[in-house]
Amino acid sequence: MSADPLPRLRAEIDARRGEMVALAQELIRIPTLNPPGLRYREICEALGARLERSGFSVELIRAEGALADSEAHPRWNLVARREGGRPGDCVHFNGHHDVVEVGHGWTLDPFGAELTGGRIYGRGACDMKGGIASAVTAAEAFAAAFPDFPGAVEISATADEESGGYGGVAWLAERGWFSPERVQHVIIPEPLNPDRICLGHRGVWWAEIETKGRIAHGSMPFLGDCAVRHMGAVLAEMEATLLPLLAARTTAMPVVPQGARAATLNVNAIHGGEPEQAEDYTGLPAPCVPDRCRITIDRRFPMEESLDEVKAEIAALMERVKARRPGFSYEIRDLFDVAPSMTDAEAPVVRAVGAAVGRVLGRAPAHVASPGTYDQKHIDRIGRLKNCIAYGPGILDLAHQPDEWVGVDDMACAALVMALAIHDLLGA
Numbered sequence: 001m002s003a004d005p006l007p008r009l010r011a012e013i014d015a016r017r018g019e020m021v022a023l024a025q026e027l028i029r030i031p032t033l034n035p036p037g038l039r040y041r042e043i044c045e046a047l048g049a050r051l052e053r054s055g056f057s058v059e060l061i062r063a064e065g066a067l068a069d070s071e072a073h074p075r076w077n078l079v080a081r082r083e084g085g086r087p088g089d090c091v092h093f094n095g096h097h098d099v100v101e102v103g104h105g106w107t108l109d110p111f112g113a114e115l116t117g118g119r120i121y122g123r124g125a126c127d128m129k130g131g132i133a134s135a136v137t138a139a140e141a142f143a144a145a146f147p148d149f150p151g152a153v154e155i156s157a158t159a160d161e162e163s164g165g166y167g168g169v170a171w172l173a174e175r176g177w178f179s180p181e182r183v184q185h186v187i188i189p190e191p192l193n194p195d196r197i198c199l200g201h202r203g204v205w206w207a208e209i210e211t212k213g214r215i216a217h218g219s220m221p222f223l224g225d226c227a228v229r230h231m232g233a234v235l236a237e238m239e240a241t242l243l244p245l246l247a248a249r250t251t252a253m254p255v256v257p258q259g260a261r262a263a264t265l266n267v268n269a270i271h272g273g274e275p276e277q278a279e280d281y282t283g284l285p286a287p288c289v290p291d292r293c294r295i296t297i298d299r300r301f302p303m304e305e306s307l308d309e310v311k312a313e314i315a316a317l318m319e320r321v322k323a324r325r326p327g328f329s330y331e332i333r334d335l336f337d338v339a340p341s342m343t344d345a346e347a348p349v350v351r352a353v354g355a356a357v358g359r360v361l362g363r364a365p366a367h368v369a370s371p372g373t374y375d376q377k378h379i380d381r382i383g384r385l386k387n388c389i390a391y392g393p394g395i396l397d398l399a400h401q402p403d404e405w406v407g408v409d410d411m412a413c414a415a416l417v418m419a420l421a422i423h424d425l426l427g428a
């Protein structure tokens, strides 16, 4: 390979700018809404056709039997691979092809993919069809500039990241697609701005806590036991003791925004007493002492904490409340958990992308971590591949918002960084 790949890669990417935009638009125009998981096969076929034309061998893989997979809404994934001329490492780009609901407040067609003022608008533009188009362009430009490259380049477009990734990366990882023998470097082009490298994410534990009481007539509450009052005591204990403790428990992980650089707890939902009636119900509620009350908690934790500690802390809190309230009983049910993931700042993929950002943008990238999880969890925990980052074009704050967009200059810039990183990782 030549001494300085930058000018050649830049020329190849400049020549593909129109195609890159057209690919992002084509992907945005397929409304792969999740839930329920619409048109997954169609988007895999569209991207597969494009990648076959540029020399990739393409496999379409249905995550049969995965969570949410059904005949009505099959979970399709694409894995495309382009072999180089000699043996070597494999650099893999993974993008999720699903998008979240449109929501209100749009001024443009959410699936029109309108290009105006150097921006492409639409649901999924930044999260993350723009990133997929950038990665495809990077791989194509690299293969065109260095056709005899060693190793392989892979691109996957996977289902269901927005709902946990179980019909996508998790399913593929369980079947060896991300094993370290097959894939050595993974870049996930989520929208993080072209000057930031995301090393990982915090962990999460969702649980349901139920307080129990005894139903009675609302005019004689002393004959029952109010589960909502018990829950009030639980929430008061959280406010008084747990939340201040979590806020003070800061992490060395470079989580952005700054507010997430500590342990956090949200109460996602609360339900107690008579269920809410339909909106067209015109009657009054009935008077009862509620016999149960439930909350869903969303606990996020950094590398410094373990899931066992997180659970034990809540159990201890519940026991403190119990000790003060005669007859109080409760149940804690696990709903979902993900361990934190953090790639070493000295890992090859971090160093290669960092060096490429330095060359393209003239400044060192910021290393960040995400407050919420993304598919890196499955690549790390199931695939056992630690050399994985998120890096891609687009502004994270625009994800899931109305009038979501991705900048074409950002896409081209990220594509150049990714192409340079491939060149570096596969070894000149």
Ligand SMILES: [Zn+2]
Residues within 6 Å of the ligand: 096, 127, 128, 161, 190, 191
């Ligand atoms: Zn995303």
